[in-house]
Amino acid sequence: MTSLISAKGVHRLYRRGGFFRKAEPLHVLRGVDLEIREGEAVGLVGRSGCGKSTLGRVVLGLERPDEGTVLYDGRDVFAADGERFKEYRRNVQVVFQNVQGAVNPRMTAGEIVAEPLRNFLGLSKKEAVERSRPLLEQVGLKSSDADKFPAHFSGGELQRVCIARALAPEPKAVVFDEAVSSLDMLVQARVLDLIRKIRDERGLACLFISHDLRVVAGLCDEVALMADGVIAARERSVAALAASGHPAIKRLLESVPPSRPLHCRERAATDGEPEALPVHVAAGVSQAAM
Ligand SMILES: Nc1ncnc2c1ncn2[C@@H]1O[C@H](COP(=O)(O)OP(=O)(O)O)[C@@H](O)[C@H]1O
Ligand SMILES: [Mg+2]
Incomplete structure (x- = not known):
């Protein structure tokens, strides 16, 4: 795989x-x-406040580093002229945790998804809203949901709208910053399934930022651990990261709450809901913790 984005x-x-x-x-x-x-999915884990979101904003080009830089396709993002920087912003999209804060409550879902189509592809509002309908279907919503306002969606549905918005300009990479952290576990599992599916279908590269090891374990090709302002370790799985014995990963593993209570599993089985987290993920994390 060739390098797409690299922070230096x-x-x-x-x-x-x-x-x-x-x-x-x-x-x-x-x-x-x-x-x-x-096409690679990299998990970025570390304790709260260690700088994960800061790195995410730098990678997105939203904040300029005080030193060092970010390369996209081998070219310096922060030295790019206006057109090339805009192209970068189109190619690297973001999905944040705070879904309510991430959308304008006075815009319909169709208008929300249409925004990047208008900004980056120069489509008219009408055209862009029509294009939003199949995108909403791709994320498991209905085409008619394009006419609804954010207040009419649940948190999970609204996060799907945000994912559709991120996918709209056909990016090469998406930064997910704690994108499922505010969702309850069952909804989290469904949104993670969706992200996995989209990733596979589109060959998207992802930077998946989370303080929750279980979330990244089932999704990422590699997991990077941030501690003391640097990437302290990078491995092919959470289990391998745990085996590295780095003190920061030990502390994170200690903070992993117990897996989902039994009554949730029973409810999931009777409702035909997917498992909150794939069994191998929970197993991987708990084995890693030993
Ligand atoms: N815009 C800002 N101004 C001042 N301090 C900030 C700003 N953004 C983040 N910080 C501080 O930088 C540190 C890292 O924050 P953040 O990147 O959000 O961590 P994480 O995402 O790992 O929880 C925290 O101590 C936070 O308070
Ligand atoms: Mg953060």
């Missing part, structure tokens, strides 16, 4: 402090190297 020696500092206090910089990223190859 990325540093990111946030200046904090108030009017009276001298600003003390918070050095969040301290030389991050991370490569994502074409």
